[in-house]
Amino acid sequence: xxxxxxxxxxxxxxxxxxxxxxxxxxxxxxxxxxxxxxxxxxxxxxxxxxxxxxxxxxxxxxxxxxxxxxxxxxxxxxxxxxxxxxxxxxxxxxxxxxxxxxxxxxxxxxxxxxxxxxxxxxxxxxxxxxxxxxxxxxxxxxxxxxxxxxxxxxxxxxxxxxxxxxxxxxxxxxxxxxxxxxxxxxxxxxxxxxxxxxxxxxxxxxxxxxxxxxxxxxxxxxxxxxxxxxxxxxxxxxxxxxxxxxxxxx
Amino acid sequence: xxxxxxxxxxxxxxxxxxxxxxxxxxxxxxxxxxxxxxxxxxxxxxxxxxxxxxxxxxxxxxxxxxxxxxxxxxxxxxxxxxxxxxxxxxxxxxxxxxxxxxxxxxxxxxxxxxxxxxxxxxxxxxxxxxxxxxxxxxxxxxxxxxxxxxxxxxxxxxxxxxxxxxxxxxxxxxxxxxxxxxxxxxxxxxxxxxxxxxxxxxxxxxxxxxxxxxxxxxxxxxxxxxxxxxxxxxxxxxxxxxxxxxxxxx
Numbered sequence: 001x002x003x004x005x006x007x008x009x010x011x012x013x014x015x016x017x018x019x020x021x022x023x024x025x026x027x028x029x030x031x032x033x034x035x036x037x038x039x040x041x042x043x044x045x046x047x048x049x050x051x052x053x054x055x056x057x058x059x060x061x062x063x064x065x066x067x068x069x070x071x072x073x074x075x076x077x078x079x080x081x082x083x084x085x086x087x088x089x090x091x092x093x094x095x096x097x098x099x100x101x102x103x104x105x106x107x108x109x110x111x112x113x114x115x116x117x118x119x120x121x122x123x124x125x126x127x128x129x130x131x132x133x134x135x136x137x138x139x140x141x142x143x144x145x146x147x148x149x150x151x152x153x154x155x156x157x158x159x160x161x162x163x164x165x166x167x168x169x170x171x172x173x174x175x176x177x178x179x180x181x182x183x184x185x186x187x188x189x190x191x192x193x194x195x196x197x198x199x200x201x202x203x204x205x206x207x208x209x210x211x212x213x214x215x216x217x218x219x220x221x222x223x224x225x226x227x228x229x230x231x232x233x234x235x236x237x238x239x240x241x242x243x244x245x246x247x248x249x250x
Numbered sequence: 251x252x253x254x255x256x257x258x259x260x261x262x263x264x265x266x267x268x269x270x271x272x273x274x275x276x277x278x279x280x281x282x283x284x285x286x287x288x289x290x291x292x293x294x295x296x297x298x299x300x301x302x303x304x305x306x307x308x309x310x311x312x313x314x315x316x317x318x319x320x321x322x323x324x325x326x327x328x329x330x331x332x333x334x335x336x337x338x339x340x341x342x343x344x345x346x347x348x349x350x351x352x353x354x355x356x357x358x359x360x361x362x363x364x365x366x367x368x369x370x371x372x373x374x375x376x377x378x379x380x381x382x383x384x385x386x387x388x389x390x391x392x393x394x395x396x397x398x399x400x401x402x403x404x405x406x407x408x409x410x411x412x413x414x415x416x417x418x419x420x421x422x423x424x425x426x427x428x429x430x431x432x433x434x435x436x437x438x439x440x441x442x443x444x445x446x447x448x449x450x451x452x453x454x455x456x457x458x459x460x461x462x463x464x465x466x467x468x469x470x471x472x473x474x475x476x477x478x479x480x481x482x483x484x485x486x487x488x489x490x491x492x493x494x495x496x497x498x499x500x
Binding site: 062126 | 264265266312332336342343344345346375376377378381383
């Protein structure tokens with residue numbers, strides 16, 4: 001009987017990643033978002049909540065739309081649940097929405113795609129109000145070169161050179177869309193793909209930026225794929241410009 | 251001969267006021283913006299810089315367009331001057347521009363008007379990224395009532411009730427424009443006036459907000475002017491929602 005009363009809750013979260021060691025829990029009492037939200041939810045619901053996140057955002061990376069799920073016996077409505085968890089969270093982390101899902105829903109395994117966005121401020125002077133949320137690049141950037149680079153990177157490739165850390169899994173990934181947009185000195189690079197390797201969005205951004213700075217040519221990008229070595233690709237753009245924007249489900 | 255080489259420099263500054271005790275210097279080594287920028291400019295120019303600001307923004311108040319001036323013997327161009335001072339400033343304070351002015355220009359005395367903006371986030375959940383720069387109000391706000399209140403407050407009045415602290419000067423001030431705008435859950439109250447009393451923009455905001463929350467009626471505002479007592483007006487909205495936006499000169 002208890003089994004049938006178990007509910008599966010999907011949370012959509014926004015957080016300022018500045019002071020956190022990323023999403024993924026590293027112990028019971030650590031400085032990760034997963035541990036923080038688990039503790040807040042456990043206090044709010046007075047039961048032991050285990051949270052599964054869609055994306056293991058790195059240390060310093062932000063999210064507008066991280067998704068996580070947990071199972072619970074609570075009788076609270078999803079609106080009450082959201083507001084009770086938020087009452088237990090600090091100001092830099094917020095539950096945007098809570099939804100009731102079918103029992104089989106899994107935040108990580110069911111994710112069919114993600115949007116990441118990298119924010120660059122391309123201006124002679126930095127901006128004190130958005131300084132935690134973009135990379136300030138005072139040098140002139142060649143947008144055409146950045147877009148040409150993006151065109152070389154979109155599609156299905158072996159992105160081994162665009163990742164750090166080792167994995168036994170395939171490094172072949174599909175980026176279905178890679179846009180470089182600019183408005184009022186802000187350049188936003190949008191990555192839409194099924195899944196991403198460790199540091200991939202940041203190394204792609206670094207490589208695109210080096211093209212924009214004239215340090216590298218877009219037409220040399222196929223050789224990076226061929227090399228398949230981290231050293232062949234560009235620098236790892238800093239974490240604080242990156243946002244996990246959206247997680248897609250079918 | 252030395253006299254003729256003296257230059258008068260106007261700085262336009264943006265700062266995140268969060269960690270500062272306001273603009274106005276309180277001693278030689280204190281936590282004010284004036285002291286910080288004076289120290290940065292003195293280091294950059296290798297001479298003792300004394301800065302005069304247009305507005306004494308309160309503790310925690312931000313600025314997009316604070317103006318200050320100083321006299322100097324430096325031979326640096328204004329572009330070099332800006333970049334050298336910025337190199338000596340932390341990331342939450344930035345010189346947006348430096349301009350050469352006639353000798354008689356005075357940032358405070360020549361100011362003919364100012365724009366202040368108060369930012370409110372009117373949404374069920376707060377926003378982790380703008381939390382330092384707006385007041386989060388989850389309750390439903392009646393925009394019509396807020397605009398009716400603004401219409402009662404605009405114009406030339408004795409704003410004694412809308413100020414804290416004592417002054418021997420006149421408390422009659424002219425607000426030439428007072429707008430309440432709303433877009434995507436963000437409400438911005440814009441105050442344009444010749445000059446403002448201590449805490450005036452924040453008490454006006456608190457009074458307008460109380461009208462929006464239904465705790466006070468716009469038609470009761472004339473009685474606040476008549477009372478001329480701080481207790482008659484609304485609460486002092488917190489500093490972190492307020493921006494000094496623009497300082498006007500003829």
